[in-house]
Structure formats: structure tokens, C-alpha cells
Amino acid sequence: MLHIALIAHDRKKEEMVNFAIAYETILAQAKLFSTGTTGARIMEQTNLQIHRFLSGPLGGDQQIGARIAEDQMDLVIFLRDPLMAQPHEPDIIALLRLCDVHNIPVATNLATAEVLIQGLRAGFFGWRDGLGERK
Numbered sequence: 445m446l447h448i449a450l451i452a453h454d455r456k457k458e459e460m461v462n463f464a465i466a467y468e469t470i471l472a473q474a475k476l477f478s479t480g481t482t483g484a485r486i487m488e489q490t491n492l493q494i495h496r497f498l499s500g501p502l503g504g505d506q507q508i509g510a511r512i513a514e515d516q517m518d519l520v521i522f523l524r525d526p527l528m529a530q531p532h533e534p535d536i537i538a539l540l541r542l543c544d545v546h547n548i549p550v551a552t553n554l555a556t557a558e559v560l561i562q563g564l565r566a567g568f569f570g571w572r573d574g575l576g577e578r579k
């Protein structure tokens with residue numbers, strides 16, 4: 445089963461919730477992870493079950509980064525806010541860097557997220573599925 449991380453900064457959370465509602469059926473077929481508040485918001489408004497890590501500023505990005513480093517994440521959708529400074533900017537950069545280190549598909553805006561989720565629906569993630577051990 446594919447592992448997907450869903451993360452959104454505050455001003456992008458509504459976009460993320462709407463994305464999760466729109467693609468709930470596809471997302472329900474994966475194992476979902478998120479930072480604390482993003483996951484809570486999505487679970488309030490969908491029937492999706494999400495493993496929530498800590499809130500981003502408290503270390504949630506680093507926890508997801510650790511999963512990426514262990515090759516336990518297959519897709520990252522991270523709707524970040526490009527117009528507001530974040531106190532945990534270094535953690536955000538580290539997470540995105542690890543996606544590049546480990547060649548993990550990552551979307552940082554809704555347009556790319558749409559393309560990737562369509563790719564998921566079309567079966568383009570077959571190369572990821574079944575890669576390595578999944579915890």
C-alpha cells in the first residue's frame with residue numbers, strides 16, 4: 445500500500461481539505477500521514493483515516509522527513525505558503541531536500557498535486573508500490 449503525506453500551512457489548509465474531499469476515494473486506498481493540524485482538519489471533513497504526527501512547528505515536518513529518509517513515504521503533498529515566513533523554515537527545507545535525496549514525488553502547490561493524484565489514479569505509481577518494506 446502506498447504511503448502518502450499530506451501537509452499544509454495555515455493559509456493553505458482549506459485548499460488541502462477541499463483536495464482531500466475531491467480525491468477522497470483515491471486517497472482512501474493509500475496509507476495516509478500528516479502533520480498534526482492538517483490531519484485533524486482533513487479528518488474533521490472527510491472519512492479518511494490519517495496517522496497524525498506532531499504539528500509542523502513542533503517537529504512534525506522532521507518526523508515525516510524521517511519517514512522519507514527510511515524510504516517509507518511514496519508521495520508527499522505539501523501545500524506550503526510561499527508568502528509567509530514560517531518559524532520552522534529549516535525543517536521545511538529539510539523535508540523537501542530529503543524528497544530530492546530519496547527521489548520521492550513531491551507537490552508544493554495544488555496544480556502539481558492535481559497532476560500527481562491523477563498519476564496515482566492512472567497507476568503511474570506502480571514503480572513505487574511494493575518497493576522495499578513498509579512499516
Ligand SMILES: O=C(CO)COP(=O)(O)O
Pocket residue numbers: 451452453454478479480481482483498499500501504505536
Ligand atoms: O507547519 C506545517 C508544515 O510545515 C504544518 O503543520 P500543521 O499541520 O500542524 O499545521
